[in-house]
Amino acid sequence: MVPTNYYLILSAILFGLGVLAFVFKRNIITIFMAIELMLNAVNLTFVAFSQALGKPDGEVFVLFVIVVAAAEAAVGLGIIILTARNRRSLNVERVDLLKL
């Protein structure tokens, strides 16, 4: 069996890469994909602990996370389409309506 620690470390690496992509990317769609990557890393942690503790509760939470991520993707991509239509750009630096 693979030790639980391996999964947790992989999950931490993937989450860190997601944060890196979130901070560095300029394209609003790619930033959204970075959020999905972070959610996936957290799901891996849930399943790893579910396996380690021998209880399926963690997998139920993974299902909820997937549902919320799907809803978030639908609304978020709607907002992206709206923004792209109004601003004629996908660059987040140009979406600064609320900036002081």
Place this chain on the structure above:
Amino acid sequence: MTAPVIIFFVLAALAVLAAVSLILQQHPIHSALSLIVVMVSLAGLYLLMGAEFVAAVQIIVYGGAVMVLFVFVIMLLNAGLEERTNFSKLATFGGIPLALALGGIIAAAIAKSSGHLPPPAASGAMSSTKQLSMLLFSEFVYPFELTSFLILVAILGAIVLAQREN
């Protein structure tokens, strides 16, 4: 090294390489394809852990539905190469140190708590799909029903947002 450990390392390397590729690619469609590779290799890891149902849902919902939505929006908006702007000084100088600090904190927490983790249960012993569904429809039935409202609201929100104003 036993076979599961070798499979784990192959899938983990694939996931990490694809995640790095997501960051390095300049075109959004290449990033989206990299993300699909990450999701499929994570589904393989779920199978390795004996969580078959989650693996199937991961491929169908994430790899299928969500990523198709992403690719469709990229196509619809005709997203081209990422333009480089340097408005944000925080991202330029703070990005790598902050991400490394976050990774270090998480790694330290894992290293500190590793002694308390129980050894993994035998594969297949814990999570048949039957057990999962029993739990989902008994203990977690109210959250489950609430997610249907969430999806309904998300559908309405997406329609309201995306319709063209007259």
